[in-house]
Amino acid sequence: MSLLSVDHVSHRYQAARDDRPVLSDVNLEIEPGQTLAVVGESGCGKTTLGRMITGLVQPSAGAVSFEDTDIWKLHGAGFRRYRRSVQLIHQDPYGALNPGLTLEEILSAGLRHHRIVPRREVHGEVHRLLSLAGLDTSRAFLQRYPHQLSGGQRQRLVIARAMALRPSLVVADEPVSMLDVSMRISILDLLKSLGESHGLAYLFISHDFGVVRYFAAGGRIIVMFFGVVVESGPVEEVIANPQHPYTFLLLDAIPEPNPRLARRERSEATRIAAERIEAHPAETGCVFANRCPFVRDRCRAEKPPLQAGGADGHLSACWYPELVPAVTTAAEAMAAAAAAAESAAATAVSQPAVNKATADKGVA
Amino acid sequence: MTNTPLNVPAAANGTVAVPTQETPADTLLDVQDLTVGFGKVHAVEGVNLSIGQGKIYGLVGESGCGKSTLAYSLLGLVPPPGRVVSGAVRFRGQDLARMSYSELRRLRARHIAVVFQAAMSGFNPVITIGAQVDHLLEAHPDVYENRQEGRKYFEELLHLVRLRPEQVWRTYESRLSGGMKQRIAIAFALLLKPEVLVLDEPTTALDVLSQRLVIDIVRDLHDKLGTTVVFVTHDLAVVAELAERVAVMYAGRLVEAGTVEEIFFDERRHPYVKALISAMPSVVADPASLKSIPGQVPDLNALPPGCRFAPRCALAQAVCHEVEPELRVSAAGHAVSCHVVNGESGEGGGE
Amino acid sequence: MKFFADLWRICKDDKAALVGGIVIVIYLLVAIIGPTVTQVGYVKNPNLAYLPPSLKYPLGTDFLGDSVLSEIIVGTRPIMEVGLAAAVMVVFVGVVVGLASGYLGGAVDQVVMRITDVFLTIPGLPLVIVIASIIRTTNPLALAGILSIAGWAGLARAVRSQALSLRTSDFVDAAKVQGLPLRNMVARQLLPNVGPYVAIHFLLAVTDAIYAEVGLYLLGVAPISGTNWGIMINLALSQGALYTSQSALYLFSPMLAIVFLQVALVYFSRAMDRLFNPRLRVQ
Numbered sequence: 001m002s003l004l005s006v007d008h009v010s011h012r013y014q015a016a017r018d019d020r021p022v023l024s025d026v027n028l029e030i031e032p033g034q035t036l037a038v039v040g041e042s043g044c045g046k047t048t049l050g051r052m053i054t055g056l057v058q059p060s061a062g063a064v065s066f067e068d069t070d071i072w073k074l075h076g077a078g079f080r081r082y083r084r085s086v087q088l089i090h091q092d093p094y095g096a097l098n099p100g101l102t103l104e105e106i107l108s109a110g111l112r113h114h115r116i117v118p119r120r121e122v123h124g125e126v127h128r129l130l131s132l133a134g135l136d137t138s139r140a141f142l143q144r145y146p147h148q149l150s151g152g153q154r155q156r157l158v159i160a161r162a163m164a165l166r167p168s169l170v171v172a173d174e175p176v177s178m179l180d181v182s183m184r185i186s187i188l189d190l191l192k193s194l195g196e197s198h199g200l201a202y203l204f205i206s207h208d209f210g211v212v213r214y215f216a217a218g219g220r221i222i223v224m225f226f227g228v229v230v231e232s233g234p235v236e237e238v239i240a241n242p243q244h245p246y247t248f249l250l251l252d253a254i255p256e257p258n259p260r261l262a263r264r265e266r267s268e269a270t271r272i273a274a275e276r277i278e279a280h281p282a283e284t285g286c287v288f289a290n291r292c293p294f295v296r297d298r299c300r301a302e303k304p305p306l307q308a309g310g311a312d313g314h315l316s317a318c319w320y321p322e323l324v325p326a327v328t329t330a331a332e333a334m335a336a337a338a339a340a341a342e343s344a345a346a347t348a349v350s351q352p353a354v355n356k357a358t359a360d361k362g363v364a
Numbered sequence: 365m366t367n368t369p370l371n372v373p374a375a376a377n378g379t380v381a382v383p384t385q386e387t388p389a390d391t392l393l394d395v396q397d398l399t400v401g402f403g404k405v406h407a408v409e410g411v412n413l414s415i416g417q418g419k420i421y422g423l424v425g426e427s428g429c430g431k432s433t434l435a436y437s438l439l440g441l442v443p444p445p446g447r448v449v450s451g452a453v454r455f456r457g458q459d460l461a462r463m464s465y466s467e468l469r470r471l472r473a474r475h476i477a478v479v480f481q482a483a484m485s486g487f488n489p490v491i492t493i494g495a496q497v498d499h500l501l502e503a504h505p506d507v508y509e510n511r512q513e514g515r516k517y518f519e520e521l522l523h524l525v526r527l528r529p530e531q532v533w534r535t536y537e538s539r540l541s542g543g544m545k546q547r548i549a550i551a552f553a554l555l556l557k558p559e560v561l562v563l564d565e566p567t568t569a570l571d572v573l574s575q576r577l578v579i580d581i582v583r584d585l586h587d588k589l590g591t592t593v594v595f596v597t598h599d600l601a602v603v604a605e606l607a608e609r610v611a612v613m614y615a616g617r618l619v620e621a622g623t624v625e626e627i628f629f630d631e632r633r634h635p636y637v638k639a640l641i642s643a644m645p646s647v648v649a650d651p652a653s654l655k656s657i658p659g660q661v662p663d664l665n666a667l668p669p670g671c672r673f674a675p676r677c678a679l680a681q682a683v684c685h686e687v688e689p690e691l692r693v694s695a696a697g698h699a700v701s702c703h704v705v706n707g708e709s710g711e712g713g714g715e
Numbered sequence: 716m717k718f719f720a721d722l723w724r725i726c727k728d729d730k731a732a733l734v735g736g737i738v739i740v741i742y743l744l745v746a747i748i749g750p751t752v753t754q755v756g757y758v759k760n761p762n763l764a765y766l767p768p769s770l771k772y773p774l775g776t777d778f779l780g781d782s783v784l785s786e787i788i789v790g791t792r793p794i795m796e797v798g799l800a801a802a803v804m805v806v807f808v809g810v811v812v813g814l815a816s817g818y819l820g821g822a823v824d825q826v827v828m829r830i831t832d833v834f835l836t837i838p839g840l841p842l843v844i845v846i847a848s849i850i851r852t853t854n855p856l857a858l859a860g861i862l863s864i865a866g867w868a869g870l871a872r873a874v875r876s877q878a879l880s881l882r883t884s885d886f887v888d889a890a891k892v893q894g895l896p897l898r899n900m901v902a903r904q905l906l907p908n909v910g911p912y913v914a915i916h917f918l919l920a921v922t923d924a925i926y927a928e929v930g931l932y933l934l935g936v937a938p939i940s941g942t943n944w945g946i947m948i949n950l951a952l953s954q955g956a957l958y959t960s961q962s963a964l965y966l967f968s969p970m971l972a973i974v975f976l977q978v979a980l981v982y983f984s985r986a987m988d989r990l991f992n993p994r995l996r997v998q
Contacts, residue, residue, distance in 0.1 A: 041571035054892045083894030095885040100907025100993055109903065110893040145993040150660050151427070158889075165893060180426040181598060182643050185656035207571060210646035217651060239647060253576035255567075255601035257646050259624040262605040266576070274577045275526060278544065 001068050002029040003201055004053060004086070004169055009062030011048060011227075020281065022048050023059070023227040032168060035195070035202040035219030037212045037235060039250070044224040046205045050171045053203060054088045084114055087162040091174035093154035097146035103157060104142040110164045125164075133160035134190060152183040159190060163198070170195075171203045176211060188215050209254060213239060220313075223247045225288055226281040229306060233314030243309035243316035243324055245292050249273050251327050267325060269293040286319070294323040390417040392559055392592060393438055393476075398451035400433050400442055405664045406449065407433040409616040412691065415560065420586050420593045422607030422624070424600060426640075428661050429613040435562050435596045439476050440468050473504060477553035478562040479546070481569075486549055487537035493548060494533040500555060507556050514555070521551040524588065525581050543574045547581065554591065561585070563595040567602050579605050600644060604628060612637050615662050615672040618691060622698035632694065634702050636673045671703065679704045721996055725986045735982030742976055746795040749788040755781045755942055765961040775964040777947070778954045783968050790943035790969065793855065794925060800859035801866070801924035806917045808863065809870030810909070814901050816871070817878025828875070831868045839865030843927055848936045858937065862924045870916050877909045910991035918984040922977045929973060944969035 011023040023045045030036050038046045051057045052064050055071050063070045066082045074082055090096040097106060107126045111117060117125045130137045133156040146154060155175065162170055172191065176184040192215060195202060202219075206212050212221060213235065221239075222232040223246065231244040242248045252270045256262040272293040279290035285300040286292070292299065298319050309316040318324070393415040400408040408430040415421055415438070423431045436442055437453050440460040453460045455471060463471065472478070480486060488496055501507070501514040508514040519529045525547035532540075532548060540548070546566070553561055566582065567575040579602065586593055597603060603610055603624065610627045612620040612634065620627065620634040627637060639657045659676040662668055668675050674684040683703050692706045693699040700706065726733035763780030766772055774783035816827040846861050881887060881904075890904050931937040932945025939946050947969040956962035989995040 041573065051888075054888075056888055056891060080894055083892070086892070088889060088892045090885045090889070092885060096889055098884075098886040098890075098904055098907070100910065101903065105903070109890070109895060109899065113893070113895055113899065145997055147994045148997065150663075152660050161889065161893075180661065181600070182426060182640055182657040183660065184645060185643050185654050186658075188645070189656065208645075209572075210644070210649070213647055214645040214651045214654065250572055251647065253572050254647055255575060255579065255599070255605045256648070257601035257604050257641070257644055258648070259604040259607075259628050262601075266580075270576065271580075274573065274580065277573055277577060278531075278541065 003032045003034075003067065004203075005029045005065045005068075006049070006053065007063050007065065009049075009052065009059045009064065011045075011052070011057070011060045021227050023052075024287075025062075026224075026227070026229055028222060028229070028232075030169060030201050030203060033195075033199045033201055035204060035216045037204045037206065037216040037219060037221040038224060039206060039209065039212055039221060040224035041207055041250075043226065045227040046224055047173055049224075050088070050173045050203060050205050053169075054086055054171050055082070080114065084116075084165040085168045087165060087167040087170050089155075089158055089162050089170060089172040089175050092178055093151050093158060094146075094178075096158050097154060099146055102143050102145060103149075106146075106157070107161055107164060110161070114165060116165060129160040129164055132163060132194070133157065134186075135160065151179055152187065155179060155187055156190065159187075159194070163194060166198075167200065169201045169203065171205070173205045174207070175204075177206070177208065184211070185214070191215065209239060209251060223250070228287045228317065230288065230318070231309075231314075231316040232306065233309075233316075234312050237312055237314050240327070241314075242327060243314065243321040244288075244318045245269070245273075245294050245324050246288050247316075248324050248327060249293075269325065286317070294320060296320060391415065392417055392456060394454040394457075395434070395437070396452050396454070398434070398437060398453060399449040400430075400437055400446055401449040402446045406616055407446065407664070408437065410451070411613075411618045413611055413618065413621065415592060415594060417559070418586075418590050418592055420582070420606055420608045421595070422603040422610045423594065423596045423613065424598065424603050424610060425613035426598055426661055428615065428664060430616040431596045431613050432564055434613065435564055435594060436478075438560075438562060438594065439472050439478055441472075441478070473558075474507070474556050475558050476560040476562060477556070477558040479549045479553050479564065479566065481565040487545065489537050492534050492536055493540075497552070497555070500552065504556055518551060518555055521554050522548075524584055525551050526577065527551075543570065543577070546570075546578070550581065550585070554585065554589065558591070560592045560594060563593065565597055566595055567597065567599060575602070582606055600641060601646065615667065616664060617672055617688075617701065618699075619673070619701045620699065621691075622696075622700075626696075626698045630698060632698065632700060632705055634673075634700050634705065635677045635679050639676075639678075683708065718990075722986065722990055725989045725996070729985055729989075731982040732986035735979040735984075736986070738975060738979035739983055742791060742795065742979070745788055746792040749791055753782075753785040753788050755785050755789050765959070765965065767961070768964065774968050775961075777965045778950070778956075778962070783947075783965050786942050786947055787944070787968055787972050790947060791972070793941060793943040794928060794945070794973075796855045797859045797862065797928050798921045798925040800856055801862040801928075802917050802920035804859055804863035805866040805870060805920045805924075806913060808867040809916075810874050810906070810913055812867070813871040813874025814878050814905050814909070817875035818882055818901060818905060820879075820882075824875075827871075831871050834865070834868035835872070837865075840927060840930065844931065844934065844936050847931050851938050853938050853940050858928065858931075859924070862927050865927070866920055866923055870913075870920075873912065873916075874909055877912065878905055881905055881908055907993075911988045914987035914991045915984045918980045918987065922980050925973060925977065944972055 006026055006028045009023055009026045010021055012021045026045075026049065028036065038049060040046050048057060052059055058072055065071065066074070066086065069078065071082055104126060107129055108122050111122050111125055112119075126142065127137045130141075135141070135153060135156050146157070149157065175191065176187050179187060188211065191202070194200060204212065204216055216235045219235050220233065221235045222229050223238070223244065224230065225246050231238060231242065231247045238247060239251065242251060249270055252267055273291055276291045281287045282289040282300065285302055286304050289295050289299045296319065302319070304317045304319045306315040306317045308314070309318075309321045391414045395411055395413040398408055398411045399406050411434060423435060425431045433442065433446065437448070440453065440463070442448060448461060455475065460468065460471070487493070497515065497518050498511065501511055508517070522529050522532060527544065527547055531544070537545060563582070566578050570578065582593060582595070583606065585591055595606065607624045610622065610624050611618055612627065614636050620637050622630070627633065628641065639655070642653065642655050643657055645651070645654060657676055662672055662675070668685070670683070670685040670687055671677070671680070671689050674680040677684065681704060687703070689701045689703045689706070689708070691699045691701040726736055760780040761778070763776050764778045766776045768775050772782045772784070774787070777783055777786060812827060812831070816824045843861055843865055846864065847858070850857065850861065852858060887900070887904055890900055895904075929945035929948065932939070932943065933949050935949060937945070939949065948966065951962065951966040954962070956966040
């Protein structure tokens with residue numbers, strides 16, 4: 001029995017101007033203690049997915065099930081159990097804490113309501129949560145208000161609050177993207193260690209592959225594009241060997257934190273995709289067809305299902321995964337470019353250095 | 365006198381603390397010992413910097429470091445209640461603080477253009493983009509021979525930012541996506557052919573593919589138009605991709621300045637810069653090698669004595685907690701402000 | 716106690732609020748102990764009417780020989796009782812209705828808003844006058860109830876819009892995800908965030924209630940019994956105080972008493988925003 005499963009979930013907003021669904025036939029499962037990363041750009045539905053799993057939004061079709069029961073059919077004790085078990089960490093530490101309440105009130109609210117510990121132990125439990133999150137446990141600190149904390153401290157408090165109800169699944173929606181770079185690793189480390197010591201499962205939503213790789217190594221990942229799951233599989237496998245053009249583009253476009261390698265030419269595919277960046281998702285056929293640099297006729301006619309592409313449950317929704325280039329590391333690309341430049345040294349018109357793998361694939 | 369890449373002039377014998385008054389010929393903007401304050405708090409403290417012709421500069425730092433305030437000071441745009449406490453910003457030798465309002469206005473439109481982070485809201489929603497182009501051309505009739513030329517140039521700029529004129533000309537801003545608006549804002553900024561383009565966090569809050577687009581566009585603009593670019597960011601990866609010269613700020617102070625190669629690879633670097641690079645999760649970095657920086661950025665209301673980074677620094681010595689270090693420039697022009705790195709710790713650390 | 720310590724600190728920074736606060740405290744003290752210190756209504760001696768101010772009668776006398784100052788003092792309590800009670804009712808109803816309607820949304824919100832609209836459209840003072848003249852009562856609570864009929868709708872609407880915007884906050888989501896019950900959502904999540912607005916509105920509601928109340932007495936719609944400022948003005952006018960200058964004090968004293976209190980309330984409300992907003996209250 002999986003901890004949480006999402007079955008054929010689709011969703012549309014009722015008041016939407018265009019009829020494009022926010023989510024289309026999304027399926028996923030999270031086992032206890034497992035980490036599932038969800039990656040995609042804004043508008044892909046990952047936040048809505050997170051809100052559905054935490055019961056804030058009801059899907060217009062399909063079911064979200066906690067321990068095999070649809071969460072919208074839970075009542076009484078069963079529902080309370082679900083509420084304790086699935087918690088949420090928001091992206092914005094500045095909005096996630098009630099500005100009118102002290103830290104103590106914020107942390108103890110859930111503890112008291114669910115009677116996690118007897119009344120007289122609430123204070124001690126609050127202390128325990130604070131130290132778990134690496135925060136000051138003094139009395140004075142507890143009486144502070146959120147606006148007196150720094151961004152990093154607030155996010156730690158949000159984490160402490162999420163841990164208060166002793167959950168089994170934590171949905172973390174971009175937990176570090178609004179924090180300074182210097183403290184991202186420490187927050188990710190905190191989440192990882194809490195996960196290990198408490199056997200937590202995570203649904204980790206992010207647009208940043210680097211963060212995902214750091215946090216979710218050993219876990220699984222799904223890549224979403226406009227409400228459709230286009231690729232899924234083990235994190236390292238998908239990053240090293242993407243089987244969908246969109247995943248490849250996302251990986252290829254990442255800025256390189258190394259000036260010697262950063263100036264390399266990105267692949268031709270990336271250049272083409274960049275020009276189509278404003279194109280709307282396609283109504284028929286593959287949702288990515290209007291932006292895909294490798295698009296063929298079949299892509300516009302038939303919607304590709306998620307099918308096996310690589311090892312280990314690696315699935316992708318593409319008719320031509322063989323066209324997806326391998327992600328060369330920057331070093332390899334520089335070497336290839338240098339070699340190409342040498343061989344083209346005599347010609348008058350200089351050719352742009354092209355990713356060698358792409359040249360063989362026939363970019364559409 | 366060697367002219368350092370960031371044009372912090374160096375003495376012949378090696379390092380100097382404070383640059384001289386003369387500025388080299390190709391310096392466009394010269395910031396001298398600038399301190400900008402909001403009430404009692406100094407968002408920018410004692411910064412010396414020169415921006416030279418035709419280069420791409422990256423101003424990088426985390427929240428509260430003063431990079432945005434510094435960037436706005438380049439245009440004389442310190443938002444009230446902020447004010448320049450001391451020091452000066454000079455454009456081609458002219459002190460911005462001494463300029464009249466109309467001179468400043470001309471400076472901002474024609475010589476130094478800025479694209480704000482919230483470029484999305486910089487447009488008039490009730491007239492078309494094309495109409496706004498006309499308004500801008502009307503306001504500055506001496507830039508082009510006639511309206512037609514101005515429009516033609518704008519269309520070329522649109523091509524450079526990867527937009528088609530028909531997408532833009534007769535459109536209202538509500539129909540445009542955030543990414544498109546930002547690119548149009550860049551085109552607007554360049555319409556009057558400024559020498560300097562300032563971009564405030566151009567890639568922050570953008571998706572990866574849009575970021576890639578903006579990076580490629582800025583490179584193109586620089587290559588084709590020769591515009592000097594100053595961009596502000598907290599993302600070192602974007603700096604690695606775009607910048608030629610880099611200035612790193614921490615808690616209001618300029619802690620390091622040099623070429624992008626020096627910032628990433630030089631042995632003689634500020635500990636904060638080294639630590640920041642090792643704290644960036646990325647797809648290429650080995651996760652085991654990454655380490656967070658302990659502690660947090662100091663509250664500008666309650667700064668620690670001595671070096672502002674000392675409480676978090678693994679290399680801190682006694683002197684670091686007592687005396688603020690000064691910027692020392694190497695012969696190559698690489699400036700670092702650190703006692704230990706500059707061999708001033710008195711305890712044998714650093715070089 | 717921390718509340719009062721913070722209040723003192725805020726008032727020290729804002730002199731106007733401090734003055735306002737002190738004046739309000741004085742009025743409250745007068746309201747509480749006034750009637751035990753002085754009495755009126757026993758003299759009824761026309762020969763002592765409209766005497767000029769003296770040590771015995773600091774504000775002169777009225778048309779029956781009673782000290783005007785005594786009447787002001789005695790008349791404070793009824794005015795403040797009703798004023799405060801009305802403000803409490805206005806705030807209670809307005810906040811409960813506004814928060815519930817804004818947070819729950821949907822059909823509840825629609826129905827409640829239409830009712831609120833009705834009350835907003837009907838002119839307040841005439842409505843109150845009509846109702847008061849039908850229900851002739853001297854019971855302070857009943858009077859307060861009548862006065863609050865006009866005032867709750869505006870507050871309800873404003874609180875509702877605050878609730879609507881707070882409803883989509885991340886911290887409200889977090890409270891939902893923690894399974895916190897509705898009463899917690901409204902009382903602990905939303906209420907502290909509308910605190911400053913409500914506190915200021917409370918003080919202004921007191922001023923509104925006092926005006927309306929004095930107006931009722933002045934117009935003779937509320938029964939004339941006992942002594943209060945409104946009755947004083949009513950009697951002063953009906954006894955021809957407008958036509959002689961000797962009775963000026965009798966006419967103006969209650970008016971000035973009202974004005975000073977109103978101004979004090981308004982000045983003091985400046986401190987409310989800082990007091991109830993944690994972001995401004997704590998350093």
